[in-house]
Amino acid sequence: MFDYKLLAALAAVIEQAGFERAAQVLGLSQSAVSQRIKLLEARVGQPVLMRVTPPAPTEIGRRLLNHVQQVRLLERDLQGQVPALDEGGLPERLRIALNADSLATWWAAAVGDFCASHRVLLDLVVEDQDVGLKRMRAGEVAGCVCASAKPVAGARSVALGAMRYRALASPAFIARHFPTGVSAAALAQVPAIVFGPDDLLQHRYLVALGVEGGFLHHLCPSSEGFVRLTAGGLGWGLVPEQQVQGELARGELVELLPGRPIDVPLYWHHWRNGGELLTELTRQLTRAAGRWLVPFS
Amino acid sequence: MFDYKLLAALAAVIEQAGFERAAQVLGLSQSAVSQRIKLLEARVGQPVLMRVTPPAPTEIGRRLLNHVQQVRLLERDLQGQVPALDEGGLPERLRIALNADSLATWWAAAVGDFCASHRVLLDLVVEDQDVGLKRMRAGEVAGCVCASAKPVAGARSVALGAMRYRALASPAFIARHFPTGVSAAALAQVPAIVFGPDDLLQHRYLVALGVEGGFLHHLCPSSEGFVRLTAGGLGWGLVPEQQVQGELARGELVELLPGRPIDVPLYWHHWRNGGELLTELTRQLTRAAGRWLVPFS
CATH class of the missing domain: 1.10.10.10 (Winged helix-like DNA-binding domain superfamily/Winged helix DNA-binding domain)
Structure with a gap:
């Protein structure tokens, strides 16, 4: 051994x-x-x-590290069967990587009861949807919510649903920059807000409108900060619809071009031999995510 | 040269x-x-x-890097005086480190107009209040909002005010764990939520109640995620009062022990020879921060 x-x-x-x-x-x-x-x-x-x-x-x-992570989860299963093996009585700590927008919206509601009933403490690591898998591969996390379907070696992935983003700005921002209405060409000339170098949503939105190349942008690596900058009139950006239902209802944020959402699929990745706890969490997530995410094809 | x-x-x-x-x-x-x-x-x-x-x-x-950062800001001043020197016409990018809770609350409202009128794009770096200064010292940022008063060499700091935190939990969490009322000793036995290894607020709160030593906690390095986990009943935690005014008013979050806030002072650090733009931003911040922060002695 x-x-x-x-x-x-x-x-x-x-x-x-x-x-x-x-x-x-x-x-x-x-x-x-x-x-x-x-x-x-x-x-x-x-x-x-x-x-x-x-x-x-x-x-x-x-x-x-991969190996240690998996052994720990298997030990937990064994402790469940042979309680005498339980060494400290401390709850299990589950290290999970997820994208900031999931954490800012549906994650807590989906796993709250699971954590309470299974005595699990979460150690959350925030990663942009396209890079969370690196943490899996590095053996630093037991599971990961991200936009990639392809599992790393030794892991499985299941589709949870898609997060719906809408391109939003404050009414003041729109009035200042688009007095005669929002046009694709004009959009590329005003500041956008981008989460970080790996966030290509704003770029995809402009490309779909036929605008190629670079554009002015603030960088704001915080989900709530992103909403605050948008509502504060610093720029436009793609925001998860469910994060700003209040702002949309109150008219504090307005869709730039109505009816052009971007749906980002989300997958749950977990170790194949991750033990009963991860299997149970996987069941809970696939059951619950549909309440907050939209189906995707 | x-x-x-x-x-x-x-x-x-x-x-x-x-x-x-x-x-x-x-x-x-x-x-x-x-x-x-x-x-x-x-x-x-x-x-x-x-x-x-x-x-x-x-x-x-x-x-x-420190030197490059400062030269760039001085170049901008010169471009203001000698417009012919303006090379690309691109807005200036100001790289600033700040704590997640400031970004999730008052920051955008305080600097929104400044960025629009001075054509400034922000490149924000989120750092816990106690470590943002490392970025200043490393020459990676032009300014920083953090909890330390002491400026690094070559920089100045000004007090902005204090962020008021309250220890909150969901009514369901309180009902489950404290059926007979919240006591200090019982608090150490139920999960807290901690932003990251540098977040000692929950620890300070327990120490002030006479509870020393470790305590169970989730780790959640996201300001909005922190609020969601708290509202979702995963644990208790210290949350900026102004971030959850809605939740408090609607009773979705409740103060554990009323009238025991923790005020965290915030300072704005900026390069001493940072040019007119940084001076102007400093003026704006000291003018505006009082609207959102509480005075501290």
Whole structure:
């Protein structure tokens, strides 16, 4: 068998984003943690992490982390069957990557009861829909909500539904920039709001209108900040419809060109051998997501 | 004079978080960008960045980035005086770090008009209040909203006011866990919600109630997600009062122990030689922040 003390040290350094916090969590000195990582590296014959801030796993480090993650979930199943094995009585911590817009809208309502009844604590990692899978591949999370259908090796994906986005702006913004009505060409000349370098929604919207190339934009990597900037008249942007039902009803946000939503499919990715807890969460998500997401073909 | 082509390459690699995107932005091949970084390193006689993902500046790299940031702001002033120097007519991009809760609440309302009238595009970086200054020191941002008063070398800080947090939970959560009323000891036994490893608000709240040590918690690095998890009954947490006025009025969130807010002071940090634009933004922020923040002593 592997030496799980060493693997647990590696997992802690990555999860806690540093040796100091890892040491606190493990109840060890920092040099003891360092020592364990070095021992692990001596065993596998190569570095398991890069000493940067925060520490990042190497290729082999990632495979080890994957393994630790899955072993932990299997241990939980066993503890369910053999309660004497339950070591601390602490709830399980489930590390999950999801896109900011899911977290800002349907996620809590979909999993709230599940977490309470299964005594699960969430460790959420926010990633743009197109990059969350990297965390799966890196073995840093047990599951992930993202826009890609294709599972990484060892994982499964299920379709949850699609998030409906509408291109919105404040009435003041529209009055200032489009006194004679919104046109596609004019839209490319006024500031948009973009979540981050991986957010291509605004770009797709303009392309669908026949506008190619770059456009002015603010960068705002926060779902709620995005809505606030839009409502504050700083720019236009694609916002999840269900996040701004109040603003739409009150007329604080207005659709630029009515009837042109963009639906972004969302998939739930989870380890194939992730144990009963992940299977149960998967069941809950597929059951519940339809209440907040729209079907897609 | 320095060779600003080389410095601009360094800035682009850091700002775009990679050589590929930097090359796109600069309109160069990736190997040309690499070449410029190597030339720069030959000039200064040591590495300016660490080749990790995303690339990170070395100590000397940081100093160079600071310098580029400030030169750009000074160039803008000069362009204002000598319009012929204006090269592309593109709006200035101001990179600013701020805490997620400011971005989710008052920030857009405070700077919206400023950005429109000064033709400024924002490049916002979300950092927990205690770590935003790292970005200033690293020369990655022109300004920063955070909880620390002490400016980094070359910068100034001004007090904006304090954000008022209240410890909230859903009525269902309170009914389930505190059928006979909320007590400090019982609070430590039920899940809290914590923004991230640097968020010590929940910890401070418990300490003020006489509860020391660890406590169960979800981790949720999203301001809006934090509110959703709280309203969804997953845990209790300290939430900015102004972010949940609707939820409080409708009774969807309830204060655990009435009348025990925590006020977190917020400071605006900006480069001392940051040019007229930053000075103007500073004036706007100090004027406007009082509308949303509470005074603190």
